[in-house]
Structure formats: C-alpha cells, structure tokens
Amino acid sequence: MSIFLKNLSILALSLFILTGCHENSKEMVDLIIQNGNIINLETGKIEQKDIYISNGRIKELGNSDEIPLYNGNRLINAKGKYILPGFWDNHVHFRGGKNLISNNKNFLKVFLANGITTVRDAGGDLTPYVMQWRKGISEGTLLGPDIYTSGPKIDGPGATWAGSLEVENELDIEKALDSLTNLKTDFVKLYDSKISGELYLKTIKEAENRDLITSGHMPFTVNLNETVAAGIDAIEHLYYVMKGCSNLENTLTKQLQDKTIGFWDAMPLLQESYEKGAAEKTFASLKTNNIFVVPTLHIGEVLSYLDEANHTEDSHLKYLEDAFIKTYEGRINGALKASAERRRDRKELDAFFGKLTYDLNKAGVGLLAGSDCGAYNSYVYPGVSLHKELEAMVRVGISPIEALRTSAYNGSVFLKKDNDYGLVVKGKISDLVILAENPLENISNTQKIDFVIKGETVFNAKELLILLKEVEIEKKTNP
Secondary structure (H helix, E strand, C coil): HHHHHHHHHHHHHHHHHHHHHHHHHHHEEEEEEEEEEEECCCCCCEEEEEEEEEEEEEEEEEEEECCCEEECCEEEEEEEEEECCCCEEEEECCCCCCHHHHHHHHHHHHHHHCCCEEECCHHHHHHHHHHHHHHHHHCCCCCEEEECCCCCCCEECCCCCCCCCCCCCCHHHHHHHHHCCCCCCEEECCCCCCCHHHHHHHHHHHHCCCCCCCEEEECCCCCCHHHHHHHHCEEECCCHHHHHCCHHHHHHHHHHHCCCHHHHHHHHHHHEEEEEHHHHHHHHHHHHCCCCCCHHHHHHHHHHHHCCCCCCCCCHHHCCHHHHCCCCCHHHHHHHEEEEEHHHHHHHHHHHHHHHHHHHHHHHCCCCCCEEEECCCCCCCCCCEEEEEHHHHHHHCCCCCHHHHHHHHHHHHHHCCCCCCCCCCCCCEEEEEEEEECCCHHHHHCCEEEEEECCCCEHHHHHHHHHHHHHCCCCCCCC
C-alpha cells in the first residue's frame, strides 16, 4: 500500500472514530420530530425544521439539513407534514348534572383525538369533577387536554344555568369572587339572564380590582361602552358587540330597561340600525382595550337551521349518551315551534354575524375560536366543532392563518399563558399537532391529523382512533 493510501485510510478511520464518539456524546432528548414544516402563527411563514423535545418542552429547533443537535429516544419523520401548536377550543361547557358526569369525562379523549390539547371551560355545574380531571391531567394519571375553567358562572337571582353563583347585592359580589378565588379558577364568567346591569358592571370592576380575568355575556340593560369601561377582557358571542354597533343603542337600552321590548325583540332592530360609524368606534374601542371577542359562528349556524337540518344520522352522536342527546330537545323544539318570521330573522342574523366577524377581524380586534359545545347546545359536538368554527371563519372571508391564530395563539394570550403556549418555538410546552396536509391551503386540513403530542405523550393516527373507539357509547336496541 502506498504511503498516500495508508495515510488516507488512517485519516478516514480517525474521522469515523471522532464522529462516532461525537454522536455517542450527544445529549439525549425524549423526542425528535424531523423535517417537519412548522407554521409560524405570528408571521404565517413555513420553515422546515427539526424539533427537539425534552421533559414536555421544546428544547431546541434545528435546521433539517444540518447535523442533528441531539440524539432522541423516539424519532418522528414529519417530512411533507405540517406542524402547529395543539388546538385550543376557547369556549366549551362541562355540564348537565351528575347523570352526565361520565359522558363529559369521555369528551376529554374526544378533544385529544381531534388535536385539541387545551380547552377553556366557560362555566357549568360540574366544577368539582372538572377540578379533579384537571388535576389528573396535570399529574399524568388521566388523558385529556389542559383545562382552564371559570367554575360556576356569575348571574342574578333565579339564574338560568344550574350551579351559577347568584348575585343580588354588592356583598354577594364579594362572596362570589371569594368563592372563585378559593376554587382557583382561571377566569370569571358572567352571564346575563338575571343579573342587573348595575351589579353586572360592579362585578366586572371588582374582579378587575382583584386582577382576575373576566369574560361573559352582557345584559342588554347596559351599553357596550359601559362594559368596556368596567374592564371586561372578553365578550362571548356577537349579540353584545352588535348592540354597540347600533345608532339606536341608547334608545333600545332604555326600552329594554323599561321592559317594553325583550332580548329577541331587539335583535332585528339592532341589525337594522347597524351604523358604520358606530361600528368603527366600537371596533377601535375593543382593539385599544385589548378585548377579545368569541364569535361562536358554528353554533350560530347549527341552531339557526335546526328547523331544516336532519341530524339523526350524524356520526358524532355515537359519543353521546341518550341522556346527553335528550338535553338537545329544548332548542330543537323551540326552533320547530318558532314562527316563520322568527325563523327567518334567526337565519338573517346568522348571516349578519358572519359579516360582523369579518369586520372585527379586519379592524384588528382579537378573536377567539370557541365551539360552545356542551349539553343543551344541540348538535354542536365536542372536538370536531372547533374545526367547524375555524372553517366558518374562513368562509366569511378570514384567511386561514388568521383563523388558526384565533385558537392556540390568541387563546394563550387571553389567559396570559403565552409564555408557555401558542407558538412552536424554543421553550414552549410541547403541545403539538402534525397534519398530513397544509391548513393554509385548505382550512379543513386541520382535521387530517397524523400525530398529537401532548407534552411528553405521543399519539399517532391509529392511537387517536383507539381513543375515540374507547368512548363510543353502546346504544341499546329494542329486542
């Protein structure tokens, strides 16, 4: 062998040894996701990166065409796939009484199987169980999304929803907020069925004084600008925003206070008196005060067409117990018994809300994607309805990247959890979804889920289907 070849062989052997030693000396991480297309929800840009995950957090991002930074106990090749933060459903309800506890608990797996790694529970009557589930999920003894909850809603005497904290005077406000603080709830949810306008505003102000996050409905006996001035942080549904966009808001508020008209009587009047100048002023106020709006477009559409749509063959009914489905009857019967005029008004309002949502987004108001799924909300199914909400946003003209931003990104900002969630970047908690196709090209691709990563736990598509199979309800058949 020539001296040249001998030296070359020695050099090659040395490089092999050095490389092998270097590889073996690399730090181990729990999971490496290789070659994935990461969608940046802030910029809308897509970058191919490797994601290194350790102890439930993103340890580092690396370039896919460079030498790996770490060794991994598990590898996922995500080439050609798209990676996002796990979805957030920013408006769900765990409720329906003790006979529906097990069905509500089953929904935890349904959420995960649909790529939803966090939910915001906007009030119900199962708070002790929700707290147990939340603890189990955080400790790793129960499968499910992270749960941020308001606990019981705050309303007035004779509140519509079971489990509500009823406020009849200022002392009741203190007691209610003390109760929620002791429960360690994540935000305060206000409802509008019975609470007086005066106590509603005082509740928001006192909650804000305590540095509590607030969201809710709004009694029509107050103006939207009063609610904004009181310090509310998010407005659930669009009825209340629409009220602030009317050039007759003061007049109609007085009629509502005098009880010469009711809530639903006001709807067409507010719609007809919508005025561009008033709307622009309201949008600017919402944006300036960093107030989020939860449009809940999907449920609006579903409920508006209950008199026409046939849901008896819906595939998602298989995850609902008969007792749960029975809670749907109230809204269904109400829709079927409504006059032709009221049915028409409801559909026109639904279309109007689509335009209002587009205008809010265009004006830079922060939106939150929420399904409003839960008992009594007919055919708005846990899990899939969040994806339907994103589709509804895109249908009214919002871009896919903006719609996606309303889920995990805006949701984490609203709850002040954005240090840990909302983007696929170094240091964030590793709640991720890996999609087979690009949701920026077609928003329905959010449902084409190949993997869900919940902290340190990985579910592939087959395992997600098993989660769903585990919570199917065996229906009784007549002999």
